[in-house]
Amino acid sequence: AASAQFQLAVPLAVVFAPGSVPGDLPRPLPFRDVQEMEIAVNLRTSITSRYELLYRRTTAQEEAALDVATPREADAALRPLQDTSLGSLTVYVVPETSSILPQGINVYVGKHRSALVRAGGTLAALRPRLRQLQQVMSFTASSIAAALSDRPPDGRLGPDARRHLKSSLGYEITFSLLNPDPKSHLVEWDIEDAVNRYVQPVLDKLSLVANFSVDSQILYYAVLGVTPRFDKESSSFLLSAHSLPHVINPVEARLGSSAASLYPVLNFLLYVPERSHSPLYIQDKDGAPVRTNAFHSPRWGGIMVYNVEAPASPQASLPLRVGVDMVRVMEVFLAQLRLLFGLSREELPPEFLVESPGNEGLADWELDRLLWAHTVENIATVSTTLTSLAQLLDKIGNIVIKDDVASEVYQAVASAQSAMAKLATGHLHSAFQASKEAVTSSERAFFDPSLLHLLYFPDDQKFAIYIPLFLPMAVPILLSLAKIVREARQRTKEPTKMD
Amino acid sequence: VCTSRFWFNYRHVANTLSVYRSVKRLGIPDSHIVLMLADDMACNPRNPKPATVFSHKNMELNVYGDDVEVDYRSYEVTVENFLRVLTGRIPPSTPRSKRLLSDDRSNILIYMTGHGGNGFLKFQDSEEITNVELADAFEQMWQKRRYNELLFIIDTCQGASMYERFYSPNIMALASSQVGEDSLSHQPDLGIGVHLMDRYTFYVLEFLEEIHPSSQTNMNDLFQVCPKSLCVSTPGHRTDLFQRDPQSVLITDFFGSVRKVEITTETISLDHDVTGFESKLPKDELATEPLKYAEQLPVAQIIHQKPKQKDWHPPGGFILGLWALIIMVFFKTYGIKHMKHVF
Numbered sequence: 001a002a003s004a005q006f007q008l009a010v011p012l013a014v015v016f017a018p019g020s021v022p023g024d025l026p027r028p029l030p031f032r033d034v035q036e037m038e039i040a041v042n043l044r045t046s047i048t049s050r051y052e053l054l055y056r057r058t059t060a061q062e063e064a065a066l067d068v069a070t071p072r073e074a075d076a077a078l079r080p081l082q083d084t085s086l087g088s089l090t091v092y093v094v095p096e097t098s099s100i101l102p103q104g105i106n107v108y109v110g111k112h113r114s115a116l117v118r119a120g121g122t123l124a125a126l127r128p129r130l131r132q133l134q135q136v137m138s139f140t141a142s143s144i145a146a147a148l149s150d151r152p153p154d155g156r157l158g159p160d161a162r163r164h165l166k167s168s169l170g171y172e173i174t175f176s177l178l179n180p181d182p183k184s185h186l187v188e189w190d191i192e193d194a195v196n197r198y199v200q201p202v203l204d205k206l207s208l209v210a211n212f213s214v215d216s217q218i219l220y221y222a223v224l225g226v227t228p229r230f231d232k233e234s235s236s237f238l239l240s241a242h243s244l245p246h247v248i249n250p251v252e253a254r255l256g257s258s259a260a261s262l263y264p265v266l267n268f269l270l271y272v273p274e275r276s277h278s279p280l281y282i283q284d285k286d287g288a289p290v291r292t293n294a295f296h297s298p299r300w301g302g303i304m305v306y307n308v309e310a311p312a313s314p315q316a317s318l319p320l321r322v323g324v325d326m327v328r329v330m331e332v333f334l335a336q337l338r339l340l341f342g343l344s345r346e347e348l349p350p351e352f353l354v355e356s357p358g359n360e361g362l363a364d365w366e367l368d369r370l371l372w373a374h375t376v377e378n379i380a381t382v383s384t385t386l387t388s389l390a391q392l393l394d395k396i397g398n399i400v401i402k403d404d405v406a407s408e409v410y411q412a413v414a415s416a417q418s419a420m421a422k423l424a425t426g427h428l429h430s431a432f433q434a435s436k437e438a439v440t441s442s443e444r445a446f447f448d449p450s451l452l453h454l455l456y457f458p459d460d461q462k463f464a465i466y467i468p469l470f471l472p473m474a475v476p477i478l479l480s481l482a483k484i485v486r487e488a489r490q491r492t493k494e495p496t497k498m499d
Numbered sequence: 500v501c502t503s504r505f506w507f508n509y510r511h512v513a514n515t516l517s518v519y520r521s522v523k524r525l526g527i528p529d530s531h532i533v534l535m536l537a538d539d540m541a542c543n544p545r546n547p548k549p550a551t552v553f554s555h556k557n558m559e560l561n562v563y564g565d566d567v568e569v570d571y572r573s574y575e576v577t578v579e580n581f582l583r584v585l586t587g588r589i590p591p592s593t594p595r596s597k598r599l600l601s602d603d604r605s606n607i608l609i610y611m612t613g614h615g616g617n618g619f620l621k622f623q624d625s626e627e628i629t630n631v632e633l634a635d636a637f638e639q640m641w642q643k644r645r646y647n648e649l650l651f652i653i654d655t656c657q658g659a660s661m662y663e664r665f666y667s668p669n670i671m672a673l674a675s676s677q678v679g680e681d682s683l684s685h686q687p688d689l690g691i692g693v694h695l696m697d698r699y700t701f702y703v704l705e706f707l708e709e710i711h712p713s714s715q716t717n718m719n720d721l722f723q724v725c726p727k728s729l730c731v732s733t734p735g736h737r738t739d740l741f742q743r744d745p746q747s748v749l750i751t752d753f754f755g756s757v758r759k760v761e762i763t764t765e766t767i768s769l770d771h772d773v774t775g776f777e778s779k780l781p782k783d784e785l786a787t788e789p790l791k792y793a794e795q796l797p798v799a800q801i802i803h804q805k806p807k808q809k810d811w812h813p814p815g816g817f818i819l820g821l822w823a824l825i826i827m828v829f830f831k832t833y834g835i836k837h838m839k840h841v842f
Binding site for chain 2: 163166198225241244245246248249250252253257258261262282284290291292294295296297298299300302304327330331332334335336338339344345356357358359361384385388391392395400404446447448449450451452473476477480481483484
């Protein structure tokens with residue numbers, strides 16, 4: 001039972017623009033402060049979050065950057081002026097009367113690592129908004145606890161345990177176009193262009209987290225496993241929410257996956273319904289059609305239904321040529337990708353305005369959130385793996401550890417310790433890299449083919465095999481040896497007797 | 500897993516293939532099934548109907564067909580490979596279809612059939628797996644969170660002994676007979692000349708025929724399958740390691756695959772005119788690099804691996820020396836003159 005104490009340090013700078021300095025500062029600017037908070041995950045793991053706050057005034061350049069009309073321009077202008085290392089945050093406090101934030105909005109979260117907050121007059125009024133910002137932009141108790149949720153202390157997994165993708169060194173993304181009715185629809189999608197234009201920027205941003213490989217395929221005559229119902233009112237076909245779980249399996253048999261790689265596969269399917277079942281809409285639990293016409297399954301991928309408009313004239317020649325609107329499709333697929341990774345828009349109070357990340361797919365601080373969760377998960381995995389490896393060795397004492405397995409174990413331990421140390425000092429990037437190395441080494445050590453306990457005979461089996469062989473043979477030997485010893489002793493005694 | 504080979508063990512192959520078919524019918528794809536068979540039935544010279552394996556009298560159901568994907572066949576079905584699949588300690592060159600790529604949210608069903616005894620299961624007439632080894636393998640799986648819940652079904656003689664030693668959480672086990680009892684086979688087929696199925700699996704399959712992917716039948720019903728009057732042996736089950744109440748466990752949790760889905764309500768907004776796209780073109784210049792053969796295997800690791808440890812045999816000289824010692828001691832004790840009495 002390994003216990004883990006994580007300390008997560010976040011450097012946070014609170015920058016006061018002129019006119020926003022609160023009256024109740026404990027010390028004159030600039031000064032530093034540390035906020036520590038304990039998050040208890042379970043009996044053996046505890047997380048201490050440590051926000052290293054630096055309160056200061058704006059520099060002249062920052063003031064100039066804030067002197068713009070919209071918060072978005074300010075965000076872009078401020079970016080080169082702030083600390084952009086992974087994991088750090090900068091909060092700019094603007095005066096209450098400032099016009100840079102729209103009416104009714106008190107907090108603006110940018111798409112990099114900074115936010116604008118309207119001053120509340122006092123530091124005490126500012127603190128709650130700061131705390132909420134910290135929760136949104138770095139990590140929360142629940143997001144870290146979710147990352148550790150596969151180590152339940154007593155074997156009990158809650159029903160809402162984390163279903164986001166587990167931290168892995170790489171992911172394979174497969175885009176599939178399903179055309180069950182090629183006689184009616186000749187579907188063309190320019191997937192390569194769409195991937196280069198829309199998917200690749202997102203994957204480039206996520207390349208820090210893992211390696212991604214993308215492939216695509218078109219499957220013909222692939223049907224959904226469920227027959228949709230015809231709804232007279234809307235004269236369309238409907239797939240109800242409770243039939244969705246059964247849709248995936250018949251299709252999955254037809255989806256391939258790369259034989260060589262062992263990375264988890266994310267499947268994104270675009271289904272063009274048959275002419276006889278068009279248009280097809282997905283119903284949610286309340287019976288309303290879903291706007292995106294798509295659904296996803298955690299740790300698997302997503303499916304979107306793309307309806308083809310009926311031709312204007314019924315005499316139109318079949319098959320109809322269908323050009324897929326890739327923008328609409330990619331908007332849904334990339335949103336599903338975000339959800340699969342666990343980056344969802346949480347409910348925020350109406351005074352918060354969060355900037356949309358645009359074509360990059362995710363904001364820098366969302367990337368940070370992912371990295372915090374993955375780093376903690378990696379380190380926890382390393383400690384469980386190495387502990388169980390040690391327990392295995394205790395149990396089967398005569399397992400032989402090869403040199404390369406031993407060196408992997410040492411490396412895993414060193415990398416994990418370095419990762420924990422870097423987390424405690426706030427270097428998220430190097431902490432994540434170290435945790436990745438630690439996981440790679442520990443997995444290689446644990447899953448080494450030579451550690452099969454079948455290859456090492458326990459001592460009692462060795463005795464059980466050799467004793468029946470040697471014991472009967474040994475009986476005459478031992479008796480004879482005893483006789484020899486007795487004779488030898490008699491001979492040495494005899495001379496004394498004769499005398 | 501079917502652990503027997505040879506023609507007279509036809510029923511074990513038919514058992515395994517029937518369960519495989521049911522599981523596929525209920526939605527689990529081949530990529531999620533590891534099938535280990537000796538696979539010597541369909542093309543056996545003694546098979547009067549080649550390329551078929553029947554599971555019912557009067558040859559009603561051909562469970563072999565043309566859609567069977569056997570992952571470990573013939574001599575690859577060994578205790579070592581079975582334990583490697585379970586624990587994941589597989590050589591790096593093994594393809595994806597031969598691996599168990601499960602994670603902490605996977606439910607695993609393990610079905611084993613063959614000849615067994617009190618505490619062991621015979622693999623292909625040449626080796627055995629003991630219940631202790633199986634329990635240890637499951638513990639290794641639990642340590643690495645390779646399963647969420649595990650259902651273990653075994654149809655052999657004295658099958659209950661195989662699940663006695665389990666100690667990892669979240670395991671439910673079913674066996675066709677108790678310790679000291681034999682599992683009997685169902686019916687011989689006069690056309691093929693061997694017994695086609697075992698009783699327990701036959702009744703389990705009848706039960707599974709009524710299950711469809713959205714059925715709500717729970718595990719308590721599976722425990723009632725094949726009472727002593729039909730099966731002659733007493734099926735047993737073990738649920739003390741399982742966290743949930745068997746009443747609340749659906750059959751389709753293990754035999755079928757019902758995924759959790761969520762409706763996608765969010766979209767992101769993409770910018771249509773991406774001017775930054777032009778900057779991707781310079782990448783074509785990199786394509787003029789000479790093409791290299793991608794390393795498929797971790798060569799460096801394989802080269803530096805020490806040669807595989809062979810089993811330890813006592814050196815031949817040892818036996819000779821031992822006999823020489825015995826003879827020497829014998830003659831020292833009793834004198835050389837007794838040699839004529841011995842020989």
